[in-house]
Amino acid sequence: MASFPNRFTLCLSSLLLTCFLRVINAGEASSSYQKIGDGYRLISINDAPDGALVGLLQIKQKNDIYGPDIPLLRLYVKATSSQGWRRGVGDGWWLRALRVRGWCCGRLLGEVGGLRETLEGWLRVIEMWHESENRLRVHITDAKNQRWEVPYNLLPREQPPSVKQNIVWPRKRNLISVSAEYAYQGSSDLVFSYTSEPFSFAVKRKSNADTLFDSNSSEFNTLVFKDQYLEISTKLPGDASLYGLGENTQPNGMKLQPNDPYTLYTTDVSAINLNTDLYGAHPVYMDLRNEGGNPYAHGVLLLNSNGMDVFYRGTSLTYKIIGGVLDFYFFAGPTPLNVVDQYTSLIGRPAPMPYWAFGFHQCKWGYYDLSVLEDVVENYKKANIPLDVIWNDADHMDGLKDFTLNPINYPRSELLEFLNRIHGIGMKYIVIVDPGIAVNSSYDVYQRGMANDVFIKYEGEPFVAQVWPGVVYFPDFLNPRTVSWWGDEIRRFHELVPVDGLWIDMNEPSNFCSGSCTIPTGRVCPNATGPAVICCLDCKNTSTRWDDPPYKINASGVEAPLGMKTIAPSAVHYDGVLEYDAHSIYGFSESIATHKALQGLQGKRPFILSRSTYVGSGKYAAHWSGDNRATWEDLKYSISTMLNFGIFGVPMVGSDICGFFTGTTDHEELCNRWIEVGAFYPFSRDHSNFDSPRQELYQWESVAESARNALGMRYKLLPYLYTLNYEAHISGAPIARPLFFSFPTCTECYGLSTQFLLGTSVMISPVLEQGKTQVKALFPSGTWYSLFDLTQTIVSEDGNYVTLDAPLHVVNVHVHQNVVLPMQQGGMVSKDARMTPFSLIVTFPAGATEGSEAKGDLFLDDDEVPEMKLGNGYSTYVVFHASVKEGNVTVWSEVQEGKFALDQGWIIDTINVLGLKGNGSLPDIEIDGEPLMGVSNLHVSTSQHKYLYGKRGGENILMVVLKGLNIPVGKNFAVTWKMGS
Numbered sequence: 001m002a003s004f005p006n007r008f009t010l011c012l013s014s015l016l017l018t019c020f021l022r023v024i025n026a027g028e029a030s031s032s033y034q035k036i037g038d039g040y041r042l043i044s045i046n047d048a049p050d051g052a053l054v055g056l057l058q059i060k061q062k063n064d065i066y067g068p069d070i071p072l073l074r075l076y077v078k079a080t081s082s083q084g085w086r087r088g089v090g091d092g093w094w095l096r097a098l099r100v101r102g103w104c105c106g107r108l109l110g111e112v113g114g115l116r117e118t119l120e121g122w123l124r125v126i127e128m129w130h131e132s133e134n135r136l137r138v139h140i141t142d143a144k145n146q147r148w149e150v151p152y153n154l155l156p157r158e159q160p161p162s163v164k165q166n167i168v169w170p171r172k173r174n175l176i177s178v179s180a181e182y183a184y185q186g187s188s189d190l191v192f193s194y195t196s197e198p199f200s201f202a203v204k205r206k207s208n209a210d211t212l213f214d215s216n217s218s219e220f221n222t223l224v225f226k227d228q229y230l231e232i233s234t235k236l237p238g239d240a241s242l243y244g245l246g247e248n249t250q251p252n253g254m255k256l257q258p259n260d261p262y263t264l265y266t267t268d269v270s271a272i273n274l275n276t277d278l279y280g281a282h283p284v285y286m287d288l289r290n291e292g293g294n295p296y297a298h299g300v301l302l303l304n305s306n307g308m309d310v311f312y313r314g315t316s317l318t319y320k321i322i323g324g325v326l327d328f329y330f331f332a333g334p335t336p337l338n339v340v341d342q343y344t345s346l347i348g349r350p351a352p353m354p355y356w357a358f359g360f361h362q363c364k365w366g367y368y369d370l371s372v373l374e375d376v377v378e379n380y381k382k383a384n385i386p387l388d389v390i391w392n393d394a395d396h397m398d399g400l401k402d403f404t405l406n407p408i409n410y411p412r413s414e415l416l417e418f419l420n421r422i423h424g425i426g427m428k429y430i431v432i433v434d435p436g437i438a439v440n441s442s443y444d445v446y447q448r449g450m451a452n453d454v455f456i457k458y459e460g461e462p463f464v465a466q467v468w469p470g471v472v473y474f475p476d477f478l479n480p481r482t483v484s485w486w487g488d489e490i491r492r493f494h495e496l497v498p499v500d501g502l503w504i505d506m507n508e509p510s511n512f513c514s515g516s517c518t519i520p521t522g523r524v525c526p527n528a529t530g531p532a533v534i535c536c537l538d539c540k541n542t543s544t545r546w547d548d549p550p551y552k553i554n555a556s557g558v559e560a561p562l563g564m565k566t567i568a569p570s571a572v573h574y575d576g577v578l579e580y581d582a583h584s585i586y587g588f589s590e591s592i593a594t595h596k597a598l599q600g601l602q603g604k605r606p607f608i609l610s611r612s613t614y615v616g617s618g619k620y621a622a623h624w625s626g627d628n629r630a631t632w633e634d635l636k637y638s639i640s641t642m643l644n645f646g647i648f649g650v651p652m653v654g655s656d657i658c659g660f661f662t663g664t665t666d667h668e669e670l671c672n673r674w675i676e677v678g679a680f681y682p683f684s685r686d687h688s689n690f691d692s693p694r695q696e697l698y699q700w701e702s703v704a705e706s707a708r709n710a711l712g713m714r715y716k717l718l719p720y721l722y723t724l725n726y727e728a729h730i731s732g733a734p735i736a737r738p739l740f741f742s743f744p745t746c747t748e749c750y751g752l753s754t755q756f757l758l759g760t761s762v763m764i765s766p767v768l769e770q771g772k773t774q775v776k777a778l779f780p781s782g783t784w785y786s787l788f789d790l791t792q793t794i795v796s797e798d799g800n801y802v803t804l805d806a807p808l809h810v811v812n813v814h815v816h817q818n819v820v821l822p823m824q825q826g827g828m829v830s831k832d833a834r835m836t837p838f839s840l841i842v843t844f845p846a847g848a849t850e851g852s853e854a855k856g857d858l859f860l861d862d863d864e865v866p867e868m869k870l871g872n873g874y875s876t877y878v879v880f881h882a883s884v885k886e887g888n889v890t891v892w893s894e895v896q897e898g899k900f901a902l903d904q905g906w907i908i909d910t911i912n913v914l915g916l917k918g919n920g921s922l923p924d925i926e927i928d929g930e931p932l933m934g935v936s937n938l939h940v941s942t943s944q945h946k947y948l949y950g951k952r953g954g955e956n957i958l959m960v961v962l963k964g965l966n967i968p969v970g971k972n973f974a975v976t977w978k979m980g981s
């Protein structure tokens, strides 16, 4: 359901009748389709030299309400490789075969004699670099005229031959009613087929004959292609589960709901608006199907940046787009992780984040002077709550102008002293930058911008808008001159203030005015002193065919004009590109320019937080879900948004913890629960509005206690989170994942957005409702161990709901069986936490029997180095294993490039082995073939094990704790004992 209050609020300002019609109209998603055009027919199809198929589609041009059809279209179909990573057989970990080969035959094997057999066995199950054609592209455009496409320099990808080169005139005229099926080069699981008249196409999965996409139906238009209106649909099985198509706040969880509107057009309406187009545009979905117990996932991207409505009706999905081309990419999967791997292989792998970015962040608009900032940092310390990053919203600025400092409230010398202090203890500092550049002749950033002609134009002059500092012009990041100027401004600012990252906000872009505006004369407007969002310019409607296209997307849930509170669609970018086409890539292009600037400048790994995102943004920036409200509903929505962004290839994501806008009266309780969820967001930041009450975690003692617990656990898990960061970077794997990613056969998990996983195996089951002290959580099958109390075990046979105790300060976090989880001891700042000794948590299934195995990995590097990879001399990668084999329990490691870790002096102090059967007596333990000596605390406990659920309560299940081990991380080891002790 679209948001009615919002719709009606906006409606009041419009003509009542028009608005009434629009409200009715917006329900179109569920109504029957409107027949447009006669459909295209395929008049030629040829093999192209690059292994593609090229065809021509023709239509008898007809004019209707959306304008004339484009008479001749070019069809281009190609299967390509996504160069993905593939799992080793029978495990949950990603390994690069080439590295494994290099390492396997090197000296490490020799060093750890005795492990050779296991290693070789293990190597046999690693699969090689994945080169199959698991991506299929179907590109349809005007055969004669070049049309707008997402620029190939921003999103690098193969370019179909240029339009003129590519007209392949029919070999056979009158090719009527032909159907054909193409499977490329044998190895692709995706098969393309078509019907010639009216033209439609289908994509099938070869391995199970499933139809993934089929545009042929009598229930909708097969293909409509006009200048400003494109329409295409697919049939879908009613039981498919779909995810993606954002950014929007989905009240019913992350699974797409039939007949909810999905409109894509980047917009600054706060995240509290449900089911409307928000800050980002991601025209991609994942489709998960379960066929007779066998799960299959695939992905569909429509690479188009124009505004669009996507109508998902349960058994079909229709795109209605107002420009560009139809450029479909199909990703074969078949697992959800494969889909994001294949997707991010095309759009760019997620940016590697510095280690400190996984620490806790505190922000607020309203830290009016430096003493407040100092106070906040001090109070976190006093309350013993970890804090890595302190942020400034616009408060540090002079007159709310970018790249400036307020000389009174944030005097530079004092700010630099403060930064020296916090940098000294490893803390970081980030400030906001908005794209709007204040029009002020004495402002040097503006002067240089004008001199370099960097702004978006309207009728030949810079487009006039209004944001926080008053009248602004918007930089045009499609212009290479702008990219250089922006880089230079960032460099100058960094010389003024050595910030550690940038927060690029308001980049939809957001404007407080609509239409074409001029600066009023005789009126001081506005004074830039606070959060005034009222337009004060003289504006008139813009009404070209770009500003008011024939098809109205359901913008803001009310078919709002495209230029509402943003740049007029008829404004012009570099090279004549229309804002109409490029609108939704504004934030993306700003992220690229900002990333380039920071990387060139600091020589370090950049950290950028961007509000607006598009396909590929994750390669440059993190994202937060924007302006939410301090309500229980918003807490819940934050999980769905976070999980969707994982699918969008933006894994570093979170929401404003405790809520941005003022909301519920039980803020304290909410904030307790919110930090218990937010401590496990990949990006964990508390932020609030100018006039919201203060909500730093130390403001209430109860919240401080919850924060110490939850963030305490996060800081212990930092090595795991950072390893997930590495996996995200090499394979696109989301850091926070829906349960179905690890448990795709668990159909109950398909609609679940109240719990989530970090990586494959750590599950968070938070309280999301007011007044509750228990939580009913779904446990996919297997043994789960509570991370807060390793003696608490849940054995779930088939995937059961379990009611868990969750008093106010408790969040339930469990780790699944068959895992080796690397943890550290935590700390107040990630820099200190990361130097503490490691412990390994080994989780065998309860009552582990012969053949049980567990595995986990650890990536460590110098996080200041821009590239996150092995082989640069600044990194170490370790795979930990544990097994029960021939009556022996063994825990061992396999190290790649151990030198970096050895140089840092990291050690493994403790190994906890959970789930073994036994009588509780001390076993004779060997390390690297020698009796284990000097271990300060070796114990085996049986009695504390408490089963919350399951049938194994009667058995003696052990927790073996080996403490004081002092094993260097970076050196191979093997710890062994006889099972049954």
Ligand SMILES: OC[C@H]1O[C@H](O[C@H]2[C@H](O)[C@@H](O)[C@@H](O[C@H]3[C@H](O)[C@@H](O)[C@@H](O)O[C@@H]3CO)O[C@@H]2CO)[C@H](O)[C@@H](O)[C@@H]1O
Binding pocket: 268, 269, 270, 365, 393, 394, 432, 505, 506, 510, 531, 533, 611, 626, 627, 687, 688, 689, 690
């Ligand atoms: O830098 C200050 C904050 O800027 C952002 O939030 C502001 C948002 O971008 C503005 O549009 C406006 O939000 C209004 C919203 O657009 C409107 O639909 C209605 O809900 O009222 C809102 C409040 O006037 O103001 C927001 C700040 O209040 C950014 O997202 C924040 O994180 C920044 O702190």
